[in-house]
Amino acid sequence: MFTSGLQHVAAMYAGVVAPPLIVGAAVGLSAKELTFLTGASLFTAGLATFLQTLGIWKIGARLPFVNGVTFAGVAPMLAIVDTTADKDDALPIIFGAIIVAGVLGFLAAPFFSKLVRFFPPVVTGTVITLIGISLLPVAFGWAQGPNPGADDYGSASYLGLAGLTLLVVLALRRFTRGFVKQIAVLIGLVIGTLIAIPFGVTDFGPVADADVIGFPTPFHFGAPQFALAAIVSMCVVMVVSMTESTADMLALGEIVERPADEKTIAAGLRADTLGSALSPLFNGFMCSAFAQNVGLVAMTRIRSRFVVACGGGFLVLMGLCPMAAALIAVVPRPVLGGAGVVLFGSVAASGIQTLVKAGLEKDNNVLILAVSLAVGIIPISAPEFYHAFPETAKIILDSGISTGCVAAVILNLLFNHLGKRRDADEVTAPMEPGGEISAQRTASEPKTEPAH
Numbered sequence: 163m164f165t166s167g168l169q170h171v172a173a174m175y176a177g178v179v180a181p182p183l184i185v186g187a188a189v190g191l192s193a194k195e196l197t198f199l200t201g202a203s204l205f206t207a208g209l210a211t212f213l214q215t216l217g218i219w220k221i222g223a224r225l226p227f228v229n230g231v232t233f234a235g236v237a238p239m240l241a242i243v244d245t246t247a248d249k250d251d252a253l254p255i256i257f258g259a260i261i262v263a264g265v266l267g268f269l270a271a272p273f274f275s276k277l278v279r280f281f282p283p284v285v286t287g288t289v290i291t292l293i294g295i296s297l298l299p300v301a302f303g304w305a306q307g308p309n310p311g312a313d314d315y316g317s318a319s320y321l322g323l324a325g326l327t328l329l330v331v332l333a334l335r336r337f338t339r340g341f342v343k344q345i346a347v348l349i350g351l352v353i354g355t356l357i358a359i360p361f362g363v364t365d366f367g368p369v370a371d372a373d374v375i376g377f378p379t380p381f382h383f384g385a386p387q388f389a390l391a392a393i394v395s396m397c398v399v400m401v402v403s404m405t406e407s408t409a410d411m412l413a414l415g416e417i418v419e420r421p422a423d424e425k426t427i428a429a430g431l432r433a434d435t436l437g438s439a440l441s442p443l444f445n446g447f448m449c450s451a452f453a454q455n456v457g458l459v460a461m462t463r464i465r466s467r468f469v470v471a472c473g474g475g476f477l478v479l480m481g482l483c484p485m486a487a488a489l490i491a492v493v494p495r496p497v498l499g500g501a502g503v504v505l506f507g508s509v510a511a512s513g514i515q516t517l518v519k520a521g522l523e524k525d526n527n528v529l530i531l532a533v534s535l536a537v538g539i540i541p542i543s544a545p546e547f548y549h550a551f552p553e554t555a556k557i558i559l560d561s562g563i564s565t566g567c568v569a570a571v572i573l574n575l576l577f578n579h580l581g582k583r584r585d586a587d588e589v590t591a592p593m594e595p596g597g598e599i600s601a602q603r604t605a606s607e608p609k610t611e612p613a614h
Contacts, residue, residue: 167473214433224426238564263400267439292535294506320495334346364493530570538563545560
C-alpha cells in the first residue's frame with residue numbers, strides 16, 4: 163500500500179504543482195510565497211482525494227481516484243490575472259470565483275449526471291485538446307528564462323537547458339519501464355536542476371528559508387472577492403472539469419469492473435465540487451480527477467481505493483511540510499519548460515485520443531471540432547483579437563478553453579440534438595468538394611439486378 167500509494171503521487175505530482183507555479187508566477191509572487199501556494203495545492207489535493215476515495219454520506223465515488231488541481235482552470239485564471247489592475251487582488255478574485263463555482267457545481271451534480279449525453283467525445287475531446295494547446299505557450303515561455311525583461315531571456319543556454327531536460331524525460335520514457343517510467347517527468351526535473359547548478363541558475367534560498375512543518379493559513383492572500391466575469395469564467399471551467407471527471411469515472415468503472423452508474427457519477431461529482439469549494443479556504447485551486455492515474459490503475463491492476471487514499475495522505479503530509487514544497491520552487495524555469503512540453507503536450511494528446519472515438523467520419527462532428535478549435539485558439543494565435551471588448555468580457559473571451567467549450571456544446575446541440583438527425587452523414591474524406599453531388603448522382607442512378 164505504501165509503495166503503490168507513492169507511485170500514484172509520483173504519477174500526478176508534476177500535474178499538481180504546475181498550476182500554482184504558473185498562476186503564482188503570473189501574479190508575481192516571491193519564491194517564499196510561491197512555495198506556500200505550491201504546498202497549499204498539495205494539501206488540498208490530498209483532502210479532495212480523501213473525499214473521492216473514502217467518501218462521506220453521498221459524497222465520493224469510492225473509486226481509486228486521485229484528485230488534484232485541474233489544468234482546465236489555468237488559462238482562465240491567467241486571463242483573470244491579466245485583467246486585474248492590482249495584482250494583489252488577483253488571487254482573492256480567483257478564490258472567490260472558485261468558491262461560487264464549487265457550490266453551484268455541488269448543487270448541480272445530481273442533475274449534471276443526467277446530462278452526460280450532451281457531452282460526447284467530440285465535445286470532451288475538443289476541450290481537453292484545447293487545454294493542452296492553451297498551456298503549451300506557458301512551457302515555451304518558461305524555456306526562455308525566468309525574466310522576460312532580462313537581456314539573456316531566450317538565450318541559447320536557457321533553451322539548451324530546456325531541451326536537455328526534454329531529452330532526459332524522453333529517454334526515460336523510451337528506455338525504462340515500471341515505476342521509473344511513471345516518474346520520468348519528476349526524474350527529468352531533478353536531473354535538469356542538477357545540471358543547471360554550475361550555470362548559476364538554481365537558487366536554493368527558498369529551501370533554506372522554509373520551515374520543516376507548517377500549515378496553509380486560511381485566506382493567506384486575503385479574503386475572497388467576488389467578480390461576476392471571473393465567476394462566469396470559472397463556472398465554465400467547472401462544467402469542463404465535471405465533464406472530464408464523468409468521463410474518467412466511466413473509464414475507471416470499467417477497469418475495476420464496477421461500472422459507474424448515475425448514482426456513482428453524482429457522488430463523484432459532489433466530491434469534486436465540494437473539494438473545489440473548500441480548496442480556496444486553504445489557498446488551493448479547483449480540483450478534478452487525474453486521468454493519468456486511471457491509466458496507472460489499468461497498468462498495475464491494483465484496484466483498491468485505499469491505496470489511492472494512502473497517496474492522498476502523502477499529499478497532505480507534503481502540504482504540511484513547506485520544505486518539501488520549497489524543493490519545487492528551486493527548479494529553474496527552463497527546466498520546467500522542458501518538462502512542460504511533455505506534460506502539456508500529453509494533455510493535448512489525451513484530447514486527440516478522445517477525438518479518435520468521436521466519430522469524425524461524420525461531417526457534423528468535423529464541423530463541431532473545426533469551429534470549436536478555431537474559436538479556442540483565437541486567444542493564442544491572435545492575442546489582441548478581443549481588444550475592443552469590455553475588460554469584464556475579456557476575462558472569459560481571453561480563455562480559449564472557456565470559449566472553445568461553449569462553442570463545442572452549442573454546436574453539438576445544434577447539429578446532433580436539435581431537429582431531425584441525418585443518418586447519411588458519413589463521408590470518406592470530410593468536406594470533400596463535390597462529395598454531396600456525387601452521392602446524389604449515385605443514389606439517383608437506376609439499380610441493376612445482379613446476374614444469376
